[in-house]
Amino acid sequence: MSRSHSKPLPTSLRAAFEADKAHALARYRLNVERLAELMATTPATLYKWLETDAMPINRLAAWEHITRSDYVVRYLAAAAHKVVIDIPTGHAIQAADVQQLQTTLNAAVGALLDFHAGRLDRDGCIAAITGGLEVLAWHRENVRKNDQPELELN
Structure with missing residues (x-):
């Protein structure tokens, strides 16, 4: 997830x-x-x-x-101007995972609009954008690992 x-x-x-x-x-x-x-x-x-x-x-x-x-x-x-993401284990996702991705990305875009309108501070905007980058990168890696699923041991 x-x-x-x-x-x-x-x-x-x-x-x-x-x-x-x-x-x-x-x-x-x-x-x-x-x-x-x-x-x-x-x-x-x-x-x-x-x-x-x-x-x-x-x-x-x-x-x-x-x-x-x-x-x-x-x-x-x-x-060092890098973003850290958790590497997923490569497992099938549920519709709720994609809906959460959409919610997170919409929140990031909303935060960006709020920042440029003066309604959100820099740190809040960066946090929302970083969250969007992380969850999108998580899905990217999960798709990359689709043909080699791993056991979730946590």
Whole structure:
């Protein structure tokens, strides 16, 4: 099933780390001490990385995997003027998926019109357009994988 909307994009690397950390705590009860243990480092080192926004790049994939959150990765991609999408598993879609796509794209066009009419701020417009890009790209990848469906293990 397609994604219905984009998660809000953090406004700084610090906010991205905090969002990932908060997600790990709220959803999986992983505090910094447990995150550090799973990343094979000390809590003091992890605290230092988070406080200075200086996590080594070779630890970032582990951070994303352990927190099960992608705010840092999405922030870094956006800073490089890229859009991140979840790759679908390649499965048959339902009519509701296509209707959700249409709703999301209509909302993106509406946001663009509202922005140019002065009724919507820049961040709101960008969020709506990004959501449209993500859901459309999701469907593109799903069509590309149509002849090689995968099991959904999540």
